Amino acid sequence: MSDNRLTFKKRLHILKHRYRGKKMAPAFNAFHTFLFSPDETTHSGSHIRGADDLKRTMNTVIMALVPVLLFSMFNTGYQHYAAIDAANGVARELSLWGNFFTWENLWIGITQVLPLVIVSYGVGLIIEFIFAVIKGHEVEEGYLVTGMLVPLIVPVDTPLWMLAVAVAFGVIIGKEVFGGTGMNILNPALTIRAFLFFAYPTWMSGDKVWVHEAVERAGGPDAISGETILGYLAQNKVDEYSYTISDMFFGFIPGSVGETSTFLILLGGLFLIFSKIASWRIMLSAVIGSLVMGLIFNGVVDAGWITETSNFYGLMSFEFWKHLIVGGLAFGIVYMATDPVTGSQTNRGKWFYGFLIGFLSVMIRVFNPAYPEGVFLAILLMNVFAPTIDHYVIRGNVARRMKRLKNATIFPKDSDSKEEELKVETV
Amino acid sequence: MLEHIELFFKSIFIDNMVFAVFLGMCSYLAVSKKVATAVGLGAAVIFVLAVTVPLNWLLDQYLLRDGALVWLGPEYADYNLSFLSFILFIATIATMVQLVEIVVEKFSPSLYNSLGIFLPLIAVNCAILGGSLFMQSREIATLGLAVNYGISSGIGWFLAILAIAAIREKIRYSNVPPPLRGLGITFIITGLMGIGFQSFGGMLTGGDDGAAPVEETTAQKTEKEEKEIKEEIDEKEISYNDAVKEYK
Numbered sequence: 266m267s268d269n270r271l272t273f274k275k276r277l278h279i280l281k282h283r284y285r286g287k288k289m290a291p292a293f294n295a296f297h298t299f300l301f302s303p304d305e306t307t308h309s310g311s312h313i314r315g316a317d318d319l320k321r322t323m324n325t326v327i328m329a330l331v332p333v334l335l336f337s338m339f340n341t342g343y344q345h346y347a348a349i350d351a352a353n354g355v356a357r358e359l360s361l362w363g364n365f366f367t368w369e370n371l372w373i374g375i376t377q378v379l380p381l382v383i384v385s386y387g388v389g390l391i392i393e394f395i396f397a398v399i400k401g402h403e404v405e406e407g408y409l410v411t412g413m414l415v416p417l418i419v420p421v422d423t424p425l426w427m428l429a430v431a432v433a434f435g436v437i438i439g440k441e442v443f444g445g446t447g448m449n450i451l452n453p454a455l456t457i458r459a460f461l462f463f464a465y466p467t468w469m470s471g472d473k474v475w476v477h478e479a480v481e482r483a484g485g486p487d488a489i490s491g492e493t494i495l496g497y498l499a500q501n502k503v504d505e506y507s508y509t510i511s512d513m514f515f516g517f518i519p520g521s522v523g524e525t526s527t528f529l530i531l532l533g534g535l536f537l538i539f540s541k542i543a544s545w546r547i548m549l550s551a552v553i554g555s556l557v558m559g560l561i562f563n564g565v566v567d568a569g570w571i572t573e574t575s576n577f578y579g580l581m582s583f584e585f586w587k588h589l590i591v592g593g594l595a596f597g598i599v600y601m602a603t604d605p606v607t608g609s610q611t612n613r614g615k616w617f618y619g620f621l622i623g624f625l626s627v628m629i630r631v632f633n634p635a636y637p638e639g640v641f642l643a644i645l646l647m648n649v650f651a652p653t654i655d656h657y658v659i660r661g662n663v664a665r666r667m668k669r670l671k672n673a674t675i676f677p678k679d680s681d682s683k684e685e686e687l688k689v690e691t692v
Numbered sequence: 693m694l695e696h697i698e699l700f701f702k703s704i705f706i707d708n709m710v711f712a713v714f715l716g717m718c719s720y721l722a723v724s725k726k727v728a729t730a731v732g733l734g735a736a737v738i739f740v741l742a743v744t745v746p747l748n749w750l751l752d753q754y755l756l757r758d759g760a761l762v763w764l765g766p767e768y769a770d771y772n773l774s775f776l777s778f779i780l781f782i783a784t785i786a787t788m789v790q791l792v793e794i795v796v797e798k799f800s801p802s803l804y805n806s807l808g809i810f811l812p813l814i815a816v817n818c819a820i821l822g823g824s825l826f827m828q829s830r831e832i833a834t835l836g837l838a839v840n841y842g843i844s845s846g847i848g849w850f851l852a853i854l855a856i857a858a859i860r861e862k863i864r865y866s867n868v869p870p871p872l873r874g875l876g877i878t879f880i881i882t883g884l885m886g887i888g889f890q891s892f893g894g895m896l897t898g899g900d901d902g903a904a905p906v907e908e909t910t911a912q913k914t915e916k917e918e919k920e921i922k923e924e925i926d927e928k929e930i931s932y933n934d935a936v937k938e939y940k
């Protein structure tokens with residue numbers, strides 16, 4: 266490359282210097298650091314050099330999400346054509362290369378899923394940039410993961426303006442008012458999902474929203490159905506769905522865009538654990554929590570305490586381990602519950618936090634007829650209580666160490682130390 | 693036994709005093725800066741609710757409700773003193789709060805000082821009076837259930853103030869925009885916490901309704917409306933005709 270031609274990077278660099286100290290500085294800075302790796306070094310103070318800054322962390326999570334996103338594009342198309350076939354009475358055998366990874370499936374995915382991703386990133390990043398410029402701090406990378414998660418947890422036919430409104434709400438009320446990335450108390454992606462759920466319930470639940478075009482065709486001669494497995498179970502139609510266990514595990518089922526493939530989510534989860542981005546404690550304890558709750562419900566059914574006519578029978582009799590491979594439980598556990606900002610931050614706290622997420626998710630699924638899927642609400646609820654859990658874990662730690670201090674022989678037990686202790690307790 | 697469990701769960705999570713009916717907000721917002729203080733006030737609220745709700749239940753059962761005085765003699769069966777509910781309930785509550793105040797001042801002066809004016813203000817905490825009035829309007833059947841209701845709705849309020857106090861301690865060093873600092877951000881947090889508590893909305897209660905009623909299509913609706921309007925017109929015509937006849 267000749268020296269007298271300015272490269273894009275160089276131009277950005279010059280622009281950045283020209284605007285240094287001005288209002289627009291964060292915007293140029295963000296582009297520069299996002300697109301290139303700047304060779305600037307800090308000049309003042311002492312620093313710890315770490316390889317995993319915020320950007321690296323976020324990018325790792327996105328890498329774990331890309332397979333899920335790609336799969337979901339194909340699955341969107343596949344479910345669409347499968348539902349049409351089912352409506353026309355044509356039998357359809359799943360064959361991976363024959364009718365799953367095909368161009369027509371991908372085309373549906375590109376026209377339906379990609380706009381969701383673009384709108385989510387566009388709206389969210391514009392708001393982030395505006396806030397960064399107003400507040401005069403650097404643009405934070407926090408939205409990169411949220412923007413990817415949002416399109417994966419909404420139904421495929423969500424209108425784009427709805428998504429834009431929800432993203433604006435989630436980013437402003439859920440995050441920016443608390444001071445931006447790292448300060449929020451609820452997971453922004455789940456806040457967006459919850460906003461959509463409560464503001465536009467007809468587009469977020471029911472049996473028509475999960476498959477592309479099912480809403481438009483409803484009531485017509487070419488109506489197609491898009492009921493999820495949990496939807497069938499909630500209506501006690503235990504035997505009416507025809508999905509095998511491997512369908513559920515590999516994700517060839519209707520559902521929110523990215524939640525279906527437990528297999529790819531599992532791979533992503535392992536990747537996150539081995540790169541030490543996400544907490545294995547939270548994932549493990551959440552899995553245990555959901556299994557325990559599922560076992561309790563199965564026990565209730567086995568003991569004959571409820572009859573087949575009960576409203577809860579369908580979901581209660583569902584084998585406990587299958588809860589993990591249908592619906593959004595796996596996705597929520599791997600990508601949402603492990604959010605380091607809103608989750609519990611102490612190691613002991615993470616066990617409680619994760620366990621309760623799994624426990625409550627399955628409980629809401631079964632007991633709450635209003636929501637056949639309760640994972641996102643369970644995680645939000647535990648986000649609310651995570652600071653409380655942390656507080657008591659830390660207090661417990663302090664108390665234990667105080668006891669150790671009291672028993673230690675180095676410090677004589679005099680009246681001074683007792684007073685000191687009293688002060689700590691009352692603070 | 694089952695109804696006890698159901699009521700307990702329901703009044704903690706589903707009909708949560710703060711997030712479902714927005715009662716007791718003043719002390720919830722004002723005394724939630726520190727977890728220790730919040731725990732103290734929450735415990736006081738649980739205690740006061742646990743005592744006043746059953747007391748007021750007895751008052752309601754044997755003094756206030758329609759025909760409650762029948763135990764004095766059959767001639768009292770017609771008396772209905774329920775218009776006195778507010779005064780008597782508040783009197784019970786104020787007495788109990790005074791008692792709590794004396795006890796707390798004696799045994800935990802530090803808590804007494806940090807609670808400050810909000811301890812006597814429990815007397816006018818809407819969650820407390822709300823507990824008694826809900827007990828009356830929801831017609832809680834037995835004294836045991838009333839005790840249960842008092843304790844569990846107190847626990848619900850306690851959980852709410854505990855959670856928000858921990859959150860406010862956590863965000864103490866957050867860079868909140870200046871206009872929102874203090875109460876503003878607290879209200880926003882409360883709203884977001886309300887979303888979290890929505891997990892339980894409709895639980896237990898919705899299950900008994902069975903399938904949702906089939907929605908009428910718009911065509912059916914308009915047909916129905918037209919029919920109603922027609923009937924109305926017919927009725928009017930009839931009455932008009934009657935009036936004319938009478939006039940004649």
